[in-house]
Every structure is written in C-alpha cells, then in structure tokens.
Amino acid sequence: MAFDGIFLHLIKNEISSRLLGFRVDKIHQPSKEEILFTFRTYEGSEKLLLSAKADSSRIQLTSQFIENPKKPPMLTMLLRKLLCGAKLVDIRQEGFERILTLVFDARNDLGDPVEYRLIIEIMGKYSNIILVDKKNKIIDCVKKIDESKSSVREILPGLTYRLPPEQDKMNILSDSIADIEARMKALGTTRGKAASKVIQGVSPIVANEIEFDLSLSGLREHIANPVPTAVILDKPKDFTYFMPHQYGDLCTYKVFDTLSELVDYFYYEQVRIERIRQRSNDLFHRLNTLKERAVRKSVNRQRELDECADKDRYKIYGDLINANLHRLEKGSMFYDLENYYDEMKPVRIPVDPTLTPAQNAQRYYKTYRKKQIAQDKLLDFIAEADSEAEYLDTVIDELTRATTDSEISAIRDELRSVGLVSNSGAKASRQKKLSPRMFKSSEGFTIFVGRNNVQNDRLTLKTAKNYDLWFHVKDAPGSHVIVEAQKDKPFTDKVIRQAAMLACVHSKASMSSNVAVDYTIVKNVHKPNGAKPGMVIYDDYKTEYVTPNEEELSEVIEVE
Structure with missing residues (x-):
C-alpha cells in the first residue's frame, strides 16, 4: 500500500490543520491494535484513528462508525487517565520517515502541566503505537517488543524510546534534484529501483511512476498540490496523492477532496469486500463446482453424440446385406458388396461369422436404432447441461457483484428454490424481500x-x-x-x-x-x-x- 513517508507528511498537514489546539474528548480501542480519539472542535467532533495493524497501519481522520468493545482494555483506561482533556499542540515527523509524534499538553493528578507524546510507527508488521513522557520514557505501547523478538530495539514500558536506525536517503523537498538524480544514476539500476533506494518516503506505486514517466520536479509539484486518488481494479487496489499513469486504461480512478476521505474509502472497501468474500466463499466454490460439472457433462454427451454421427452407415450395411441374402453364406468374416447408395462402389462389410446373413443385417439395424434413439436423447441432455451452465454463470455474476449480506442471502435463497443448495441450516424466519x-x-x-x-x-x-x-x-x-x-x-x-x-x-x-x-x-x-x-x-x-x-x-x- 502507498501509506509512505510522503503520504504521511501530507496527511500530517491535514490532521494538523483540523486538530491542533483542540482537546481530546473521548478515547476508545476498537481492536487490540487500533486507538480512536475523538476531539472537540469548533465545527463539532472529529475522530482520529491510529492503527498498528500489519495490513492496514495508518493514521487518519475518519467519519466511519467504528464499534467499540463494551469493556475497555487496560491500555484504553491508561490513555483515558492521561490524555482525556489533553490539548494536541504539535505533530512532528522527522523528514519523510514513517513515524509521527503527537504531542499533548495535559495535567497530572496534582493539576500541574505535563507533556505526553503518542508515537505511531507505520512499518507494516513492525507497526506500533507508543506512549512516552517528555523524556522519551516508554509508558505503554500497543505491541511489546522484548529481546526475544528483537535484539536491536526493545519497546517495553520503563525503557527509553529510541528511533529505528536511520536510512541513508535523500529528501525530495530539501535536497537538490540534481544531487538526487546523480545519486540515482550512480546506482546503475532502473530509475524506479534507484528512486526507492535514494529518495526518502517513496512507496512502490510512486517509484513505478518515476520509472514510467514522472520527473522529480513533477513529484515535487504533486507533493505541493496533492490529488488524493484511489486506483480500482474490480476492487480498491492502491492509493496515492496524485493521478498515476502506469496502469493506463486497465484500472479506474476515484478522486477525493481530502487524504483522510481517500484512506477512509480504501480501507472501508477493503474490509467490506473481504467480509463479503468470506461470506460468499462457500457459494462461489459450490457454484463453480456445479458449473464445471455441467460443462463436463455437456462435453461428454457431445463426445457420445459425435459417435452417433455415423449411424446411417449401420442402416446402409443392413440394407445392403438384406438386398443380397441370396448371395451370402454363414461363416464369412466380411461381405464384399456393391453399394447402390453410392454409385455401386464396392464396400466391405465386417460381419460375425457365427451369425447368418439375416442375423447380421438385424444386428446392424439394431445398432442403427440404438444410435438414433441415443442421438435424440443426447441432444436433450446437452441442451439441459448447457442451460444449467448458462444459469450458473448468471448466478456467479450476481455473486461477484453482491455488496451486502442481504444480497448474498437472496442469492442463497434463489439456489435453494431451484434445488442447487440444500435447505438444511436455512433460517426458518422469512427475510424481507430486497428491492431492486x-x-x-x-x-x-x-x-x-x-x-x-x-x-x-x-x-x-x-x-x-x-x-x-x-x-x-x-x-x-x-x-x-x-x-x-x-x-x-x-x-x-x-x-x-x-x-x-x-x-x-x-x-x-x-x-x-x-x-x-x-x-x-x-x-x-x-x-x-x-x-x-x-x-x-x-x-x-x-x-x-x-x-x-x-x-x-x-x-x-x-x-x-
């Protein structure tokens, strides 16, 4: 994902413009790795979400409803004690590092002013949210890291907080473009890979854009005038702070007014689509299995039908044998006869030597009738199998476009009504009919x-x-x-x-x-x-x- 150092810098500016100078009203912990602050502002309440989840680490303003646990965790109780009523006075970022420090002015139990800092590290599976005092002593954290997990940098209450090791990278805003270009060129690799290694705070989507056609001066322009954009391929694929060109017409794009709205949309859709996918997984599996079975049935029946294509040959053999009974004798392995259906051309007809000529003729007639009946039935079977595969294709299409639990339930009911899904486990209560x-x-x-x-x-x-x-x-x-x-x-x-x-x-x-x-x-x-x-x-x-x-x-x- 594109929550890189530059994106964090831009969202920091957005949060600062709306929350600096305002006080914390409420604190919740929706999940083990998420903290939700509510601030009182002149325009009303603003919610700030911090997430240390490996697959969705971020900080953002949110308008989504987020359900909170009935019983607050211990970390929530501590944050409420120290930060409820505290004023957010500063938000700091070193260069374009993916670390943000929120500085709060609070009061201790005696009413004396005290400073607390809440640090969010946005580093994938190493993400963390850490509460420290003015001297950088760790008070508590979302993820406790002891020496068994990291011999380089422990994060535990009581220890002094230390920044991760610095990376030797250049700042696109403060360093000269000529110096950055020279260092990139010296690496002797592709332009995109060089940008990732040289420029601080650049995510893969931005590096690929530099590889594609984005100049460094163009990148500066995008940072100065961000256009929050989501990249969509069936579902939200990525996001960044400008309109990318690397995907061409393969993807669609959605532009937002603010970075927080973009992030809100992206992760909400990710969670919603994943939840829908999990709920419909069994249906997808069932439908695909049934469709494969119907297609396989149609193919097999078509193969049998192809074998019936020569049925008329058996009737001709029977007719030719009957027309020449006076010339034929029992015991022959084959009969050489003139085919009066084909300009009297000679034809060799294999026969059973243990049968009389008349019996061999009847054997060919029987085979002809059998293939004729099979052909009629097989055409019906193939039409039925093709119809079922076509119908299942429509249901699979419905399921790929289902966006709510109600729509999935309606599809499940439809499959029950045609006997493709068992009624066992179905709810007795009738669900309200969906409107188009x-x-x-x-x-x-x-x-x-x-x-x-x-x-x-x-x-x-x-x-x-x-x-x-x-x-x-x-x-x-x-x-x-x-x-x-x-x-x-x-x-x-x-x-x-x-x-x-x-x-x-x-x-x-x-x-x-x-x-x-x-x-x-x-x-x-x-x-x-x-x-x-x-x-x-x-x-x-x-x-x-x-x-x-x-x-x-x-x-x-x-x-x-």
Missing part, C-alpha cells in the same frame, strides 16, 4: 436494476408495465434493467444510452468496451415454460452499443 436498485436519470426517468435472477423475473414479469423499456446485455449474464414509462414523455436517446450503460456495468461485460445491449418494450419479453430464474426470451428489439464511463454515469443518481 433504483436510479434517476438526468432527464427525470426512473430506472430499476435487478440484483439477482429472482428479482429480475419479478421486476420484468410482474412489476414492470407493458410499455416500460427493458434492457439486457447481449449474450452475457447480467441484470434486467427497466426504464419506467412516463405519460406524455417519450423515451429519449439519452435515457436509452444511460439505461444501456447501467445494464452494462451490472453485468459480466462491465469491464468490456463497445458492449451490445439489447432493449425492447416489456410486452415483447417472455419467459419460456420451465425456464430457470432470470431466463427470458424477447423479440422485436434494438441494440445500443456502449462503453461505460464515469462522466456519463455520474449523471445517473442512485436513489437509496
């Missing part, structure tokens, strides 16, 4: 988007009216999209395009370009008898080709 997503177009049209196959059926076949517009991506799994008709207001090209974009982004083709989206009035959409949920047929349709983009989609507002 609802959007307002820029011209005031209401657009509905189905969340799953059952809801697609209900939306298209029961809720929508005959002359509403229906949209679906062509030849790919996706949501049904309905544009509600309005009296005396015809559908416009713009709303058709916006609805087609929504159909595209809520489908398996969401990352593709120039996607074909079919649309027609609901009256032309029908469900075949016995079809699986979400499966429909339609006629008299038109096709809109779209490539979703943020600018056009931003004109369509989702209604909560």
Whole structure:
C-alpha cells in the first residue's frame, strides 16, 4: 500500500490543520491494535484513528462508525487517565520517515502541566503505537517488543524510546534534484529501483511512476498540490496523492477532496469486500463446482453424440446385406458388396461369422436404432447441461457483484428454490424481500436494476408495465434493467444510452468496451415454460452499443 513517508507528511498537514489546539474528548480501542480519539472542535467532533495493524497501519481522520468493545482494555483506561482533556499542540515527523509524534499538553493528578507524546510507527508488521513522557520514557505501547523478538530495539514500558536506525536517503523537498538524480544514476539500476533506494518516503506505486514517466520536479509539484486518488481494479487496489499513469486504461480512478476521505474509502472497501468474500466463499466454490460439472457433462454427451454421427452407415450395411441374402453364406468374416447408395462402389462389410446373413443385417439395424434413439436423447441432455451452465454463470455474476449480506442471502435463497443448495441450516424466519436498485436519470426517468435472477423475473414479469423499456446485455449474464414509462414523455436517446450503460456495468461485460445491449418494450419479453430464474426470451428489439464511463454515469443518481 502507498501509506509512505510522503503520504504521511501530507496527511500530517491535514490532521494538523483540523486538530491542533483542540482537546481530546473521548478515547476508545476498537481492536487490540487500533486507538480512536475523538476531539472537540469548533465545527463539532472529529475522530482520529491510529492503527498498528500489519495490513492496514495508518493514521487518519475518519467519519466511519467504528464499534467499540463494551469493556475497555487496560491500555484504553491508561490513555483515558492521561490524555482525556489533553490539548494536541504539535505533530512532528522527522523528514519523510514513517513515524509521527503527537504531542499533548495535559495535567497530572496534582493539576500541574505535563507533556505526553503518542508515537505511531507505520512499518507494516513492525507497526506500533507508543506512549512516552517528555523524556522519551516508554509508558505503554500497543505491541511489546522484548529481546526475544528483537535484539536491536526493545519497546517495553520503563525503557527509553529510541528511533529505528536511520536510512541513508535523500529528501525530495530539501535536497537538490540534481544531487538526487546523480545519486540515482550512480546506482546503475532502473530509475524506479534507484528512486526507492535514494529518495526518502517513496512507496512502490510512486517509484513505478518515476520509472514510467514522472520527473522529480513533477513529484515535487504533486507533493505541493496533492490529488488524493484511489486506483480500482474490480476492487480498491492502491492509493496515492496524485493521478498515476502506469496502469493506463486497465484500472479506474476515484478522486477525493481530502487524504483522510481517500484512506477512509480504501480501507472501508477493503474490509467490506473481504467480509463479503468470506461470506460468499462457500457459494462461489459450490457454484463453480456445479458449473464445471455441467460443462463436463455437456462435453461428454457431445463426445457420445459425435459417435452417433455415423449411424446411417449401420442402416446402409443392413440394407445392403438384406438386398443380397441370396448371395451370402454363414461363416464369412466380411461381405464384399456393391453399394447402390453410392454409385455401386464396392464396400466391405465386417460381419460375425457365427451369425447368418439375416442375423447380421438385424444386428446392424439394431445398432442403427440404438444410435438414433441415443442421438435424440443426447441432444436433450446437452441442451439441459448447457442451460444449467448458462444459469450458473448468471448466478456467479450476481455473486461477484453482491455488496451486502442481504444480497448474498437472496442469492442463497434463489439456489435453494431451484434445488442447487440444500435447505438444511436455512433460517426458518422469512427475510424481507430486497428491492431492486433504483436510479434517476438526468432527464427525470426512473430506472430499476435487478440484483439477482429472482428479482429480475419479478421486476420484468410482474412489476414492470407493458410499455416500460427493458434492457439486457447481449449474450452475457447480467441484470434486467427497466426504464419506467412516463405519460406524455417519450423515451429519449439519452435515457436509452444511460439505461444501456447501467445494464452494462451490472453485468459480466462491465469491464468490456463497445458492449451490445439489447432493449425492447416489456410486452415483447417472455419467459419460456420451465425456464430457470432470470431466463427470458424477447423479440422485436434494438441494440445500443456502449462503453461505460464515469462522466456519463455520474449523471445517473442512485436513489437509496
């Protein structure tokens, strides 16, 4: 992740501008490695989160609701005793080191002024939050490091706090660009690797950008005018303080007003997506297994069908033998006959010498009839297996786009209803039906988007009216999209395009370009008898080709 020294410097400035001079109101410890401060400011309460988690170490202002334990840990009680009511008077950072020191003016039990410092070290698995006094004596810490864990630097109550060993790196703001460039060039390696080794506070994403096309003067400009940006590839991938170019069109980008909003979004999405992934893991495994089984069944049946392709040859052999019974005798290994089906060309027919010619003819007829019956049944089996694989593909697509526990539960219920998931362990209580997503177009049209196959059926076949517009991506799994008709207001090209974009982004083709989206009035959409949920047929349709983009989609507002 890109919570590097430079990013920490920028977020330090942001926190300083909003919290310096204000007092601590509340202190909580949401988890063993997180501390949450609430400050009283002129604008109201501000929450400051410090995390020493290995995979999400950071400091940030947050607006998220964070649940706190009912019984506060001992460290929380100590922090409350020493820092509640204390004023934040300074935030310090040595160069671009990933260490921040929060300096508090507090009062002791006698009412005398006393200084405490809360140090957060943002170093991956070595991250820590350490409370020290004015003389740098450690009072307590989130992670206690004794000599068994580190022979170089112990962190324990009572010891003197020492900074980690300094790295011999240069400061992009205070050192000259010429000196930095000379030192990078002397390493004789790629520009990105050299930047990581020479410049202080540079993360991999920034180093790669320097490798790609970013100049050092350009980096200075980004530091002076940060643009908080999240890089998204299906899910949040990385973040930094400027718009990166190294990913090109492979990723999408989301820009925020503040660095804290960016970090809030990034880690909230990371946690949410991971939680959803864990909850849906068993379903993904089950669905993929069922789909592989259906595909394998179709392939095997197709192989058997290919073996039936020569069935007519067996009928011809039977006919030729019957036509020449007067010439044939029992005991031959084969019969050499003229094929009157193929311009009397000679043909050698293998036979069973223990059978009479008539019996050999009947044996070929029997094989022909067997293959003919098998062919008819195999075509049905293949169609059924292909239909099941296609349906499972739509459910897998739904699951990849599920963002809430309710949506996952609805998909699970759908699979139970078609017998693909066991009813054992299902809750007896009926869950509230999910509503489709609802959007307002820029011209005031209401657009509905189905969340799953059952809801697609209900939306298209029961809720929508005959002359509403229906949209679906062509030849790919996706949501049904309905544009509600309005009296005396015809559908416009713009709303058709916006609805087609929504159909595209809520489908398996969401990352593709120039996607074909079919649309027609609901009256032309029908469900075949016995079809699986979400499966429909339609006629008299038109096709809109779209490539979703943020600018056009931003004109369509989702209604909560």
